Amino acid sequence: MPYFYYNLPPTIMYSNLLDKRRFKKTAFPIFEKCSNADKAYELKANGIWPYFKTIYETNGPEVKMDGKTVLMAGSNNYLGLTGHAYVKEAAIKAIEKYGTSCSGSRFLTGTIDLHNQLEEKLAHFMHKESCLLFSTGYQTSQGVLQPLVGRGDYILSDRDNHASIVSANLMAKGLTNTNIIRYKHNAAEDVEKRLSQLPTEAAKLIVTDGVFSGSGCIVDLQNLYNVANKYNTPILLDDAHAFGVIGKGGRGTASHFGLDNEIPITFCTFSKSLASIGGFVVGEKKAN
Numbered sequence: 001m002p003y004f005y006y007n008l009p010p011t012i013m014y015s016n017l018l019d020k021r022r023f024k025k026t027a028f029p030i031f032e033k034c035s036n037a038d039k040a041y042e043l044k045a046n047g048i049w050p051y052f053k054t055i056y057e058t059n060g061p062e063v064k065m066d067g068k069t070v071l072m073a074g075s076n077n078y079l080g081l082t083g084h085a086y087v088k089e090a091a092i093k094a095i096e097k098y099g100t101s102c103s104g105s106r107f108l109t110g111t112i113d114l115h116n117q118l119e120e121k122l123a124h125f126m127h128k129e130s131c132l133l134f135s136t137g138y139q140t141s142q143g144v145l146q147p148l149v150g151r152g153d154y155i156l157s158d159r160d161n162h163a164s165i166v167s168a169n170l171m172a173k174g175l176t177n178t179n180i181i182r183y184k185h186n187a188a189e190d191v192e193k194r195l196s197q198l199p200t201e202a203a204k205l206i207v208t209d210g211v212f213s214g215s216g217c218i219v220d221l222q223n224l225y226n227v228a229n230k231y232n233t234p235i236l237l238d239d240a241h242a243f244g245v246i247g248k249g250g251r252g253t254a255s256h257f258g259l260d261n262e263i264p265i266t267f268c269t270f271s272k273s274l275a276s277i278g279g280f281v282v283g284e285k286k287a288n
């Protein structure tokens with residue numbers, strides 16, 4: 001047995017031995033999985049590695065990569081705002097006035113008047129009382145989901161929800177032992193089955209993508225809401241791919257179904273139709 005397996009508790013020793021069978025040996029056991037990436041190197045060598053492709057120029061839907069101008073069909077610049085003259089000018093003005101960073105967290109020294117203005121405008125646009133901005137869409141999921149739940153509560157999450165929700169669910173489970181139930185994709189009947197088996201008095205939350213990031217399909221919100229309402233359970237919408245695209249004036253999935261008042265909390269990213277980076281959540285000042 002190599003020296004680094006000594007003095008470890010039996011369970012860790014056992015799992016390391018299992019890993020040893022799967023991974024090549026490196027100086028540090030923790031890095032063994034990293035040295036086992038032969039498949040990735042093979043794909044790269046054959047020129048079929050799809051990740052981290054460098055873009056050298058963008059011109060609307062056309063981009064320059066690998067020395068060629070190609071049509072970009074895989075981006076999330078849904079409204080084409082990234083290169084819009086008005087948006088670029090506003091970004092430049094903001095940098096001229098505030099520099100390139102808020103130089104502090106929102107809690108302490110990092111709130112500028114632009115944050116407050118944007119929060120007000122987004123809340124107003126979404127017909128909700130309140131809005132809070134985050135640094136990324138990913139962080140919005142983490143910041144919204146985990147604080148809402150606690151020990152013994154239940155999150156019911158669509159199996160096809162975005163990875164950021166999966167990660168937020170895991171954080172909730174890890175930090176507070178929230179129960180996570182992954183229901184069949186877009187299946188209100190499965191949600192009903194699951195909810196009917198849970199204690200009536202338990203606090204529950206349904207979380208779903210509005211437009212699913214993998215397939216592009218729209219959640220069956222009306223049926224999901226009918227079930228949620230029957231079991232007194234709120235729905236949280238991740239509208240990353242719906243905002244700006246569906247619903248009245250681009251207000252997203254709840255608006256698309258005429259359910260704006262029935263969905264208490266919607267969160268979203270700026271990295272798709274909103275031509276930027278960041279995220280936001282909207283709801284009433286005191287969720288109810």
Ligand SMILES: Cc1ncc(COP(=O)(O)O)c(C=O)c1O
Nearest residue numbers: 136137138162164213240269271
């Ligand atoms: C449905 C969904 N939610 C959240 C996110 C996270 O947003 P961001 O990449 O801006 O952090 C994404 C991004 O791909 C997404 O597709």
